[in-house]
Amino acid sequence: MTAPTGQTPPPAPATAGRAADRTAVTPRSRWNPRNPWRHAWFLEGFTWLYLIWSLVPIVIAVLFSFNKGKSQSTWQGFSWRWYFKDPVNSVLHDPQLHAAVIETVRLSVLTTVIAVPLGVAFALGINRWRGAIPSTFNFVMILSFVIPELIFGVAMFFVFTVLFTAVPLGTVAETLGLVTWNVSWPAIIVQARLVGLGRQYEEAAADLGASRLTAMRRVMLPLLAPAIFASAVLVFSGVIDDFVIVDLLSSNAGNTPMSVIIYSTQHGGNGGPALNALGTISLVMSFILAIIGYAGYRWLTRGERGSRIDALTTIAGGEG
């Protein structure tokens, strides 16, 4: 969560950094050992090594989801066996794996639908309402963003087992926990955008006779659309990736999402390529979401000065 450089409002001038990008590129071809922009071969090699280390294991794991045999480490030929061909152990036919995919999607949709409006309204209200109460709760909100997930998960586990006992562990408890854990995305990102926008648009709307509600609906929400959209993508992908909260709050096979199934099946033995298939499905879901997120964000900010790079970092949650 850093500064909102990626969300410059329309009338702002180009930032100095971007102009400098261009100068950084042009003299590269000039070979001069004292040239500070000389190409950094050593660093580039190092970066490629890092990227290989970071991504090749994933590629191998995806490949093994297509393995014909039962091994996760010896290649025995290509097949769709672990996705749908195998009548018993494939993701499609194993009831537990099948239910896990559905539960992940269900939790992602439910959490996004609740957390985004909640967080956006919170950001708007907190940003404009001055006083000790709003700043206290803003602090609590950011605290909920940085607190280690295990500590939060423990609190959720206890509150549902000893206090809110009307909510049994399962999908409802998981959703409530995930909303609380993820509501800080829209709350923080929308607030950063609001700070960047300033109050002039709203004041102009008020001068032209718009009521507060109309100004909100016709002026502020469209201006905030990129931030709202980005936070929705981040919440959705955050839930697909989530593990600790759902691990502590799930109660049976019917409400256990993919991450927990991979964890509980793999530890303590060879889970088989069906788990790789499950992991690959979650990966494909996330990648589709990332592409939708990137394209959508570019489209929503099309009139603005933001670059592709800004859109990329925003969609990864790097620039709030």
Add this chain to the structure above:
Amino acid sequence: MRRQKKNAFWIALAAPGILWLILLFIVPFYAVLAIAMGKLDQLFESPVAVWNPLAWSSENVIDVSRDLVGSASFAGPIVVRTVLYVAIASAGCLVIGYPAAYFVARFSGRRKGLFLILLIAPFWISYMMRMLAWIDLLQTGGYVNKVLGWLSLSPVNWLGGKPATVVLGLVYGYIPYLILVLYAGLDRIEPALIEAGRDLGLSKVRTFVRITLPLSRQPILTGLLITVLPMLGDYYTNQLLSGAASTSMIGNLIQGQLGTPGLEGQGAVLSLLLLLVLLIPMIYYVIATNRSAKAAS
């Protein structure tokens, strides 16, 4: 009067979120406190929450402190081990992550988009999938041991409780977060400052030490926090890549107590203790990000 009416609109907007935070963030932590300071139902071995602070009992706190220090302590070594693993792993993240982030922020030129996509890709791959990938590689018959075999070295039981494997898992799991924070911070350094350093006769190394490094102190600190905080509550990396008691960390201890009848109260005390220790770095992080957000806007 007008001012009040003005506020009412914003209060109404913020109210649902505030209510949500009270009910599902603040109250749950009070519940943890009530259980930590509560008693044990001897018959059912279940924790009894004590909501009234005047009736709090120190049973669990005494149990936990006996576990942590003293001759019969078993949790003390776990704490030391956790600090050690997390320190090594986050140092590893920084040593690998800084050069990569530095390169992409400053030297990747027109290919910045490509590099950034590759750096960000792990964000979009679920943590469990990334751990699964290493389990596949490190299995007894996995590719790492196959390579060792080609080199005529004897295979290693990587997943049988090796501290090195756990640290590798932690580095691999959390480095993307650090790199993105570092990249965002390094990308904001004005190239003119570095040019100025060079123009004024500093060597390449001294330019880095005198200009780039001081300017990246803030991103390094926040980046380290963003990796250290979740690492301290991590139990799954360890469980998946080792599973042995000889490598267990604080996270494993808390998670284990949560699932053991009679020990939930001690789990509550431990997680509150962890929270207490981490409160200062967490507040630092909040203030630091607020400051940089204000500076940039």
